[in-house]
Amino acid sequence: DAKTTQPNSMESNEEEPVHLPCNHSTISGTDYIHWYRQLPSQGPEYVIHGLTSNVNNRMASLAIAEDRKSSTLILHRATLRDAAVYYCILRDSPIIQGAQKLVFGQGTRLTINP
Amino acid sequence: DSGVTQTPKHLITATGQRVTLRCSPRSGDLSVYWYQQSLDQGLQFLIHYYNGEERAKGNILERFSAQQFPDLHSELNLSSLELGDSALYFCASSPPSRREGATQYFGPGTRLLVL
Numbered sequence: 001d002a003k004t005t006q007p008n009s010m011e012s013n014e015e016e017p018v019h020l021p022c023n024h025s026t027i028s029g030t031d032y033i034h035w036y037r038q039l040p041s042q043g044p045e046y047v048i049h050g051l052t053s054n055v056n057n058r059m060a061s062l063a064i065a066e067d068r069k070s071s072t073l074i075l076h077r078a079t080l081r082d083a084a085v086y087y088c089i090l091r092d093s094p095i096i097q098g099a100q101k102l103v104f105g106q107g108t109r110l111t112i113n114p
Numbered sequence: 115d116s117g118v119t120q121t122p123k124h125l126i127t128a129t130g131q132r133v134t135l136r137c138s139p140r141s142g143d144l145s146v147y148w149y150q151q152s153l154d155q156g157l158q159f160l161i162h163y164y165n166g167e168e169r170a171k172g173n174i175l176e177r178f179s180a181q182q183f184p185d186l187h188s189e190l191n192l193s194s195l196e197l198g199d200s201a202l203y204f205c206a207s208s209p210p211s212r213r214e215g216a217t218q219y220f221g222p223g224t225r226l227l228v229l
Contacts, residue, residue: 032215043116043204043220044157087157091215100208101147101170102218104157 004088009109012078020073020108022088027068032091035062035073036102037084044087044104047073083112117141118221120205126227132193135224139186139207145169146188147208147218148180152201163188195228202226 005023012018024033034049048055048062050071055062061074075082087107117140127133139146148160150173159172163182174180177195182188192199202223208216 034215036218038157043118043206043223044218045116045220046217049215049217100145100162100215101159101172102149102157102206103159104149106156 004090004105006088006105006108008106009111011111011113013113014080015077018075018078018082018110020086020110021070022072023070024088024090025069027090028092030092033062033064033071034089034091035060036087036089038087039084078112080112080114083110085109116219116221118205118207118219120221120224122224123222124225126229127195128229129195129197131195132191133195133226135190135192135203137188137205137221139188140219143207143209144186145208145216146182146186147206148188148190149204149206150201151204192226197228200226200228
């Protein structure tokens with residue numbers, strides 16, 4: 001599984017934008033970039049995913065570098081509820097046996113200050 | 115609420131014992147995954163079932179086994195428990211796969227404490 005590198009922790013203030021970086025220099029052409037987050041005392045939850053183009057949904061935006069070796073998850077206006085561990089995960093084509101599993105790294109622990 | 119249910123929420127048992135964790139996937143999801151989250155190892159994939167068949171195995175110990183039943187619920191059996199098996203166990207389900215990988219929906223987890 002291709003590896004991702006994220007900062008261990010980040011801190012931001014409520015109602016400000018947050019940019020969470022992820023490096024994935026060994027990404028392959030078939031790898032999709034997925035983000036999940038885990039709120040305190042809960043199971044992980046899906047945030048967003050993309051392949052090459054930037055993506056937006058109601059939770060966040062995903063900006064993918066042109067060479068795809070890095071990406072950034074953007075929370076446009078952080079709230080206290082966004083305090084969580086954010087995981088950047090590369091997922092290979094599901095055609096490959098076993099590719100459906102999620103391989104979690106250490107993630108980034110995001111703290112939001114009131 | 116993800117729609118995935120897990121029972122029990124908490125489990126306290128002794129070393130050497132055997133326990134069964136239960137997971138009910140979201141309605142319509144055929145895939146069930148089990149993950150273990152411990153303080154030192156983080157979140158680790160254990161096993162994946164699709165429509166009753168085992169599809170992939172991760173770092174699952176031989177003392178652990180799982181199955182998925184015809185009604186699609188799944189059970190994770192942990193036997194000869196050791197102190198190091200204390201962890202959070204998550205179940206996730208997903209709809210049929212897409213090219214980019216189907217979203218996994220996680221349950222609230224079962225917290226296992228082995229004393």
